[in-house]
Amino acid sequence: MADATPLLDVRDLTVTFDTDDGAVQAVDRVSYTIDRGTALGIVGESGSGKSVSSLTVMGLTRFAGNARISGQVLFEGRDLLTAGDDELRALRGGEIAMIFQDPMSSLHPFYSIGNQLIEAVRVHRDVSKSQARDRAVEMLGLVGIPDPRKRIDDYPHEFSGGMRQRVMIAMGLINDPKLLIADEPTTALDVTVPAQILELLERLQREFNTAIVLITHDLGVVAEVTDEIAVMYAGRIVERGGKDAIFAAPQHPYTWGLLQSIPRLDLPRGDALTPIPGRPPSLIHRPAGCSFHPRCAFARDVCVAAVPELDDAGQQSGHAAACTLPRPARDQIWAALRDGATPQAALAATTVPVPGTLLESAPAAAAEAAS
């Protein structure tokens, strides 16, 4: 991993939108790296900044006109934030491709899919229309569209949701990109379809050796595809690490909440899923200190005092969390929570001293807000 320059190295990326209501800090000092052929999952609720960070990588937030961007986005060593529009455009759809959540609205309704695929090819390659068309047919076949030679002239509305997302994937991969950013690729799809799409992504990643950034609110989705996971909350990465490490020993109370809200086959059926109380915070008036503290059952005065930095807390290199709980305490609490204990009980059972005094208001208020 650390042997050569990473494919994508995002450093201290900060994105702020100036709106009429105030400055929205959508992304706050986010850093992560992806190596060639690997997959990173970025997980978080909507509004956590996960989409904005990847749109910024693509240079697409530039079009918003009101975005202030700082930090670095190094793609193969080149800083994309300072790259010219044309340079970025050449990368987009070529070396870096992106697919989006809603395949219906993401395809232009007035053009046939063939037309749109061919355009994608010819933007980046100096090939004839028929060559581009052949490539499009090939890609449609690869993503599992039956009878692609016939269907290539159909319009988006003539395809089902899953098929459209396959078309989007075909469009993303048509120029053999080094990096594919998939933003909630399965969210808008019917129940059985996501699994097929994820399977397809995984297969294609292997075949094309494409690095993938998979953005999702669903830890279950990243579990299928990615090697590494970054958990985002309110514009910040609160935990990151290898997939196995995060599933085995999650370090951040927010991650615990996410994990507890996944239906699990290894638990008795009667056990209710535990939702995370409260709502994501406003990005204009963020809570002081750890943004998660109003919803955190373990929030103490120290959480309000300062923004906790990511620590190098994992057993494996790179597994880090931004939490004021000492690492041993987190392990104990998670173990207790996993066994069904209430947060209070889990906290009480810790043998490790926990700094600060528990905030009385936070969990109660959060619980109330959640009801």
Add this chain to the structure above:
Amino acid sequence: MSFRSQRFALVACLLAALSFAVAACGSSNNDKPSGSGSGSAVPKGKNGGTVTALASGDVDYMDPGATYYTFGYQVAYSVQRSLYYYNPATGQKQIPDIAAGDPQVSSDSKTITVKLQPGIKFSPPVNREVTSADIKYAFERSFSANVPNGYATSYFSSIEGAPKAPTKGPQDISGIQTPDKSTIVFKLTKPIARAVAAALVMPITMPVPKEYAAKFDAKNPSTYNTHVVFTGPYMVQNDSAGNLTGWKPGKSIKAIRNPNWDAKTDFRPAYLDSWDIQEGNNDAAVASRRILQGQNLVQGDGAPPAQVLKQALSRYKSQLAFSSAGGTRYIALNTTIKPFDNINLRKAILAGFDRSALRLTRGGKIVGPIAWGYLPPSFPGHTESGGLKAPAQFDYLQSDTGDAALAASYMKKAGYPSGKYTGSEKLLTIATNADPGKKTAESAQSQFEKLGFKLNFRVVPQDTLYTKFCSVPAAKAAICPNVGFFKDYYDAQTLLEPTFSGKAINPSNNSNWPQLNDPKVNDLIAKANTIAPGPERDKAWAQVNLAVTALAPAIPFVWDQQPIVWSKNVQMVVDDYANSPFMAFVSVK
């Protein structure tokens, strides 16, 4: 004028008023018009050139048997010739046109004989000489249902054998005889030959060639309207079949020289090589400015609005003339409806009314003098009635701005001791919906209310005002504030008989709006009708005028004058009869 102040013959002035929402007609009396007409010397013009008249609407008919609107007349009298007409140089004196001399009236006043000039020919495609039969036919067709003529029965019903009702196709009229090609004789059932002869200026006397027109006249309505042939110095452009290619209804009329016209037979100099009329110039302000600032343009129908007129008076004085419209505007009081059946009450109203304020709603001094009776300045009978100032016996018409004390005293005489009207009924008042008439009506409304009357004030379009209310006695309108009547020709009968004779009251189409039916007035009218044109006749009609005024059936408030404008390089001659530029006299400088 009766229906349609906008479109009737010789009421062009109203058109200005109604269509352009600004007062228009007339000027103060000391503004001597610079254009010719009214008997003043007519300047000689230069031959050649062309002039365009800017009009808002179209002629009503090209057919001389049917036309009855000012604008139709303006065209007709330059492209057609009638038995008699008026020369701008000699004013209101009727002069022979097709006729070879004055009409010969028999001693019993029941026969009129007119000799025709030789050498007057129809335009192509007819090309033959006009004969007396062509005039006889012109009358006959105008009495048929196929050629709706608005005045034939009013002025010519005394001709022997003249049909009472429109005939099915042109029928022979025994009382019109043609002993030879150049003689036409009118036999009358009543001894009123002089009066009938006075009407021989009307377009009904313009000849129509039977052998050519019969096929068009066989249709109902006749299609001769678009196939007219001409006898005047000009003709509307046509093709070999007689189709009027130069008339594009609602768009334009193109008049060229009539190749068959012989200048020696005509008093019209016809200086211009051609002239045309451009229609649809609905914005009078723009049209007037175009005329004043442009070249080779004259006014068609319509009139300059007040603001342009004021400018014209100071900057373009040599391009502006006023032509007396020959009529009176008044507020009619329905004498058959309580309380207006009370003569003292009517006098109280006249005494109390500010007629100057009424005139102001139309533009003030500029539109003409304040009226007191029904024969306007320079009209036969006007001087005989007393001139511009109301005679002393009409104390209730002495003040232009109203005399409250006098009004109160008449009101007391009428049986209202408080000096104000105290009845509580709501009097139906029908007002026009367009300015300036609407403003006049509103001024009247407030003045009536000041005198104690309560009005049921209804506002309708001008045409509806006449055809559904004021001219329909059954509609029982008590007050008609927007009526007026204008001449058909220079004879007081045309102003006084239709408007104040008890016999003129019709169930529809009534123009005796006050529904005055006074035996004395009726007798005076009958007597005046028998007198030959001349000072005696004018005096007799002046008596009618005074008798009517003494009954106070209406509030007369203005004797309109029609302003006419033209371009700097145009030598204008106004036809006072049609209140418009006389195209056969106009020339280019």
Add this chain to the structure above:
Amino acid sequence: MLTFIVRRVLWMFVLLIVISFITFIIFTTLPSADPVLLRAGRRASPELIASLTKTLGLDKPWYEQYWIYLRNLLFHFDFGYSYQNNISVRAQIFDRIPATAGLALGGMVIWLMAGIPIGIVAAVKRGTWMDKAAMGLALVAISAPVYWLGLVMLYLFSKDIGVIPIFEGQGSYPTSGSLFTNPIGVGKSLLLPWIVLAASFAAIYARFLRANLTEVLTEDYVRTARAKGVRERTVIFRHGVRAAITPLVTILGLDLGILLGGAILTETVFNIPGIGRLAFDSIQKSDLPTVEGTVIIAAFFIIFLNLIVDIIYAFLDPRVRY
């Protein structure tokens, strides 16, 4: 598609009949001037009035009058004859169509050429001074009534009464020929009317397109196009404008339909002998046959252009099928 068209054409006939009926009813029931009296003149005898009433067919009950009218219209395509001057209404209308068509089509070209680029620039550069200036001007153009703007333009720019005499003014429309047979003469005369007519339409179209394009540019498929690396110019035109302009076709069809039925104000201000002025004049004269004719022809243009728009739409938007 064919069934659709046939159905719509049949429907059009039904609508036109209904419209002619409504016009007729309005005319016969509302108090308006009596056409017979208007035509007969002030001194007309009762006999003449009766005779004219018969000639015009007004002595028959209204339903019979309407039936005769409808029968002539349907079986002979005969619109009757003007109450005022006996001239064939059909001939009048056909005579007037070229002027109205020339005015409407020329105006359309101008307002599209002005409105579309302004709308695009304003949307792409929204918030900038260019956008603000364009939209400010548009607001002025929309608020200015045609008769006012027309008069102002005449007083400013017409050759005869203008301060800066550069354009042909009122009444310069040639007495013969149309835009198609006499393009230079008519074109010169129509230049000012075109500008006046186009001003408010250009403004409306610019604002409409700006709003549409602004919205379209936030669409996911525009983001997709950018993500593909498509050039921004191509993104705006091929992906943005293409989608944003489609609804404009509907409005254009309606506007053109309305204008072909007569641009009454513009035609009146500039004295252009078109359908609008014919309608205006005939309403003033209570000339029912001409009013009916102009109403039917106006309605026909509106309905017909709607049909055309719907057909075109099927080609513009693949999602639409009949």
